[in-house]
Amino acid sequence: MDKNIIVIINEDFSLLSQMGEMVKDLSHTPVLFHNPEESLKYLEKTEPHLVITDLFFKNLKHGKIWHKLKSISTVKNILIVSNQISNELGRDVIREGALDYFVAPVGKEQIKLVLAKLKIKFKKSVNYKRFISRNPRMLSVLKVVESAAKSRATVLIRGESGVGKELIARMIHEKSDRRNAPFIAINCAALPDTLLESELFGHEKGSFTGAIATKSGKFELANNGTILLDEITEMDFSLQAKLLRVLQEREIDRVGGSSPIKVDIRVIATTNRNIKEIIEKNQFREDLFYRLNVIPILIPPLRERLDDIPVLCDFFIKKHCEINKIEEKTIDKTALEKLSKYHWPGNVRELENIIERAVIISPNKVIDHKYIIFEDELENLYEDDFLIKNPSLNTEESIASDDSLKIIPGTTISEMEKKLIIETLKHVNDNRTVAAELLGISVRTLRNKLNEYKEQGTLL
Ligand SMILES: Nc1ncnc2c1ncn2[C@@H]1O[C@H](COP(=O)(O)OP(=O)(O)OP(=O)(O)O)[C@@H](O)[C@H]1O
Ligand SMILES: [Mg+2]
Secondary structure, eight states: OEEEEEEEEOSOHHHHHHHHHHHHHTTOEEEEESSHHHHHHHHHHOOEEEEEEOSOOTTOOSSOHHHHHHHOTTOOOEEEEETTOOHHHHHHHHHTTOSEEEESSOOHHHHHHHHHHHHHHHHHHHGGGSOOOOOHHHHHHHHHHHHHHHSOOOEEEEOOTTSSHHHHHHHHHHHSTTTTSOEEEEETTSSOHHHHHHHHHEEOTTSSTTOOSOEEOHHHHTTTSEEEEETGGGSOHHHHHHHHHHHHHSEEOOBTOSSOEEOOOEEEEEESSOHHHHHHTTSSOHHHHHHHTTEEEEOOOGGGOGGGHHHHHHHHHHHHHHHTTOOOOEEOHHHHHHHHTSOOTTHHHHHHHHHHHHHHHOOSSEEOGGGOOOHHHHHHHHHTTHHHHOGGGOOHHHHHHOGGGSOOTTOOHHHHHHHHHHHHHHHTTTOHHHHHHHHTSOHHHHHHHHHHHHHHTOOO
16 A cells, blocks of 8 residues: 555546645645546555545446445545535435545645544554464464465465465565555456456457456555465466466466466465366366466364454454444353354355354343354244344334334334334444344345435435
């Protein structure tokens, strides 16, 4: 990340230069974009401290800038400055992760405030990227990570889903001297083969139907940095041959391109499948495997390092108390015992979800086993009336104190439903996952309902 750069995107030239001056006065380097498409290209390669953007652009093809910015991994902090923003929209973007919003023109003091906010956020978030472990086997894996970081060698990280493969890949990048260049992750299972090739290596204009402009691939964009090829075994056999060439020659061919392009890049690949078996079935090239497996890293599943559970719990409790602005909690022996008897199919990701839920639903400062709820117990929960009997989850209190939920004959079921949904969300500090659980509906259904209310204009 470049802590100095602040990218400003606005189609209004005078606003743009005004904000540029303010940013300079605040000792940051402004990078100004009048054209939103250009800014997106730039952002794929650079991680700025902050992006200050309008929400509405005349010259933006396909869709909204907000969603585009959100999908770029280098964009971590967004401030909206727009002369068309309503409070309602402003609240929506904040809910979706924007730092703040202002109606243009904005003053220097306002930007200063956001930078101060960012400083606090940075201090808080920085530690959450750590890989927490006290397990001896895992600690020796971390030693390999340290030494791998110093080299350019290709790394193959294996391990079940949710064990922390991506976290380790990012650590390798952060600890290497490439840390100021991009880290770009691409999931090989997420795209069809032809698209994946052009996504990785880029394409020349006109090389296939739909290639309306020349586009750089991720390998070019991540030049001097690190590329993470997630779920490498899902890559098509013929593309595997092309990747092998890139690893050997350190150059790429754009689709439809005539001359190769040199790249200096560290490749990290991950898989959660048994790669040896896949090679035996002739679905993965053995030569590519050896090229990738220069530094093998195997992350053991959580069930094989149960001694990590207490330290991970402490870490996630702290994290989620802070995020949810809850006074810090602790966990007791009964809860830890329950956690250590579980088989952890979803590994650390699952543990984090369970702890997040426990932090939110436990009314007590000390979390005990009753609030440790595994995924497969969630369904029974409603049958057991657990939530209704549980005082912390009982909404009776809020029902009594809030006239809006009184049963008034003449109210339609859908009106009641809406009120219940909104009250439940309030009760859990807008945490949609927990609200959906309490309501006994899926997060998707909850989201659809909220969108419906938004469209009707009845939701603030
Ligand atoms: N040892 C750890 N310490 C702290 N956080 C961890 C640890 N291991 C995993 N996590 C967290 O658990 C979550 C899952 O980790 P990650 O995304 O790295 O898993 P993964 O192995 O890449 O999973 P998948 O195969 O499903 O992509 C992340 O939020 C990560 O930060
Ligand atoms: Mg992953």
